[in-house]
Amino acid sequence: MATNLGLGNFVKRVQNIMRQDAGVSGDAQRIEQLTWMLFLKAYDDREQEWEALDPTYQSIIPEQFRWHNWALTGVTEDGRIGDELRNFIDNELFPALQSLPITPETPRRKSVVRDVFQEVHNYMKDGSLIFEVAKTLNEIDFTDPVQTKNFGNVYEAILHDLQSAGNAGEYYTPRILTNFMAEHVDLTLGDRVADLACGTAGFLVSAMNVLRRQAKTNEDRDQIDNRTIYGVEKKPLPYLLACTNLILEGIVNPNIDHRNSLANDLDNSPFEQKELADVILMNPPYGGTEKTSIQNNFPADLKSSETADLFLVLMMERLKTNGRAAVIVPDGLLFGTGNKTEIKKKLLREFNLHTVVRLPEGIFAPYTSIRTNVLFFDRTHPTEQTWFYRVDTPEGVERFSKTRPATKESLKGLEAWWVDRKPLTKDGADKARLYTAKEIEANGFSLDLCGYAKPEEDTRTPEEILDDYCEEWKKCQAEADAAFAEIRKVLAQEGN
Known part of the structure; x- marks a missing residue:
C-alpha cells in the first residue's frame, strides 16, 4: 500500500x-x-x-x-x-x-x-x-478505517471526473453545498432523510455525517447507518456510484431504490407511494423534460414538462408534517410564470418557505453556467415571511469556474448571516432582505429577489451563452405547453 x-x-x-x-x-x-x-x-x-x-x-x-x-x-x-x-x-x-x-x-x-x-x-x-x-x-x-477514510478523497476525484453528467441536466453537487444544506435543516436523531433523485448519494452522506456527530450510543449509530436514509435513482451509473459510495461510508444496508420517483409504481401515482420523510435534501435534474405519461401523474395545475418543477411538487407531497427540506432549483423557477406560478403558490400557501439563497454563476462549473438557488422550507405553517440572501463571488473573481471552484470559504459570509439575520446591501442593491408573503404574492409570486446585477457587457463564453439560450428555450417551451394545456382544457369543457 x-x-x-x-x-x-x-x-x-x-x-x-x-x-x-x-x-x-x-x-x-x-x-x-x-x-x-x-x-x-x-x-x-x-x-x-x-x-x-x-x-x-x-x-x-x-x-x-x-x-x-x-x-x-x-x-x-x-x-x-x-x-x-x-x-x-x-x-x-x-x-x-x-x-x-x-x-x-x-x-x-x-x-x-x-x-x-x-x-x-x-x-x-x-x-x-x-x-x-x-x-x-x-x-x-x-477493512482499515484509516485507509477507507483516505480513499474518500479518491472517490471524490472519481465523481468529479464524471464530466458527462451535465449532458442530462444532472450535475455533481459540490460538497460545500451538500454539507451546508444538511447542516441547516435541523437534523436530529430519529429523522428519516430522503433524496428522491439521489445521484451519487452526496446529500445522504452529508446528512449521515451530521447525524453521526450527534450519536452517543451504539444504538444511535445503528439507527443512523441502517434506518435513517432513503434514496431513489433511476439511472444505472449514478445508482451504482451511490451504492458504492454508501458501502465505502460503512453503510451495511444501502437503502437506494433503482427507479424513477416521478413514475407510476405498481399502478399508483407517485403521490400514493407514501414514503414520507422528516427531511428531504435534493438537487433534482434540471434543464431536462419529462414525457407526457410522467406529467400526467401530476395534478393539472401543477403539471410541467420541466423535471425540476415536478420534483419540487413531489417533495412537497412526500414531506411529513413538521418536516424540513432544502432543494436546489434553477433561476427559471423563481421568475417563471404559468404552472410555475401555481407551484410557487402551493409552496407559499401550504409550506413555510423561510429562506432563499441565491447562488453565484459557476457554482456547478464545469457542467453548467446556469444560476441556481437553494430553497429552505418546512411543513409547519403557511409562509408568513421569507429571507433572501445573495452569495457573491470573492473580490476579483467574476465567476467560479473549473479552475477556480467555490470553496467552503465562499460560504463564510452566508454562514455568519444565517445565525445573525439582518438586511444587507452591496453597491446600492439588496444583498439580503426579508419579504412578507403578501409582498411576494403582490409581485406575482416571483421569487427573483436579491438577485445579481446584470452586467453591461456580456462576458460569457460561447458554450455558456448556448447553455443559457437552451435554458431560456426550455422555459418558453414549458410556458407554451402550459398555455396549450389550458386551451385544450377549455375546449374539452365546451365540448361537454
Missing part, C-alpha cells in the same frame, strides 16, 4: 491503464468500469468483516465469484490473466451476479449486489489490463 493510498495519482494510474484498452471510450465508461470493480472489492472487504462478527454469515455471491477468489492478483500466482480473465468476467461472473436469487426476505445488504449489476457493463477487452486494474485496487484495504 502506497502511503496515504498515493492519493495524488491513484485515479490517474487506473485511468492510464484503461486508456490503453480499445473497449473503453470516454470518462463515463471508464468510471462505470472502475466503479463496478471497486464495488466488488469494497463489498468483499465488508463481507470479511461481517463473517468475522457472525460465523453463520453466508455470502449471496457463490464462492468462485467472490473478489478474493478471482481478483487477488499479486497474492496468488495461478490467478486468471489475459483472455481467460476477460472470458470469465463476460461469460461467468456477470451472468451469475445478474441472476442471483432474491426473495422478499433477502436482506438489502445482499440483494444490492444483483441490483447494481443489472445494467452495468464490462467495457474492457484486454484481460491483461483488467488484471492491472484489479492489482491496483487490491492496494486498498477497506
Whole structure:
C-alpha cells in the first residue's frame, strides 16, 4: 500500500491503464468500469468483516465469484490473466451476479449486489489490463478505517471526473453545498432523510455525517447507518456510484431504490407511494423534460414538462408534517410564470418557505453556467415571511469556474448571516432582505429577489451563452405547453 493510498495519482494510474484498452471510450465508461470493480472489492472487504462478527454469515455471491477468489492478483500466482480473465468476467461472473436469487426476505445488504449489476457493463477487452486494474485496487484495504477514510478523497476525484453528467441536466453537487444544506435543516436523531433523485448519494452522506456527530450510543449509530436514509435513482451509473459510495461510508444496508420517483409504481401515482420523510435534501435534474405519461401523474395545475418543477411538487407531497427540506432549483423557477406560478403558490400557501439563497454563476462549473438557488422550507405553517440572501463571488473573481471552484470559504459570509439575520446591501442593491408573503404574492409570486446585477457587457463564453439560450428555450417551451394545456382544457369543457 502506497502511503496515504498515493492519493495524488491513484485515479490517474487506473485511468492510464484503461486508456490503453480499445473497449473503453470516454470518462463515463471508464468510471462505470472502475466503479463496478471497486464495488466488488469494497463489498468483499465488508463481507470479511461481517463473517468475522457472525460465523453463520453466508455470502449471496457463490464462492468462485467472490473478489478474493478471482481478483487477488499479486497474492496468488495461478490467478486468471489475459483472455481467460476477460472470458470469465463476460461469460461467468456477470451472468451469475445478474441472476442471483432474491426473495422478499433477502436482506438489502445482499440483494444490492444483483441490483447494481443489472445494467452495468464490462467495457474492457484486454484481460491483461483488467488484471492491472484489479492489482491496483487490491492496494486498498477497506477493512482499515484509516485507509477507507483516505480513499474518500479518491472517490471524490472519481465523481468529479464524471464530466458527462451535465449532458442530462444532472450535475455533481459540490460538497460545500451538500454539507451546508444538511447542516441547516435541523437534523436530529430519529429523522428519516430522503433524496428522491439521489445521484451519487452526496446529500445522504452529508446528512449521515451530521447525524453521526450527534450519536452517543451504539444504538444511535445503528439507527443512523441502517434506518435513517432513503434514496431513489433511476439511472444505472449514478445508482451504482451511490451504492458504492454508501458501502465505502460503512453503510451495511444501502437503502437506494433503482427507479424513477416521478413514475407510476405498481399502478399508483407517485403521490400514493407514501414514503414520507422528516427531511428531504435534493438537487433534482434540471434543464431536462419529462414525457407526457410522467406529467400526467401530476395534478393539472401543477403539471410541467420541466423535471425540476415536478420534483419540487413531489417533495412537497412526500414531506411529513413538521418536516424540513432544502432543494436546489434553477433561476427559471423563481421568475417563471404559468404552472410555475401555481407551484410557487402551493409552496407559499401550504409550506413555510423561510429562506432563499441565491447562488453565484459557476457554482456547478464545469457542467453548467446556469444560476441556481437553494430553497429552505418546512411543513409547519403557511409562509408568513421569507429571507433572501445573495452569495457573491470573492473580490476579483467574476465567476467560479473549473479552475477556480467555490470553496467552503465562499460560504463564510452566508454562514455568519444565517445565525445573525439582518438586511444587507452591496453597491446600492439588496444583498439580503426579508419579504412578507403578501409582498411576494403582490409581485406575482416571483421569487427573483436579491438577485445579481446584470452586467453591461456580456462576458460569457460561447458554450455558456448556448447553455443559457437552451435554458431560456426550455422555459418558453414549458410556458407554451402550459398555455396549450389550458386551451385544450377549455375546449374539452365546451365540448361537454
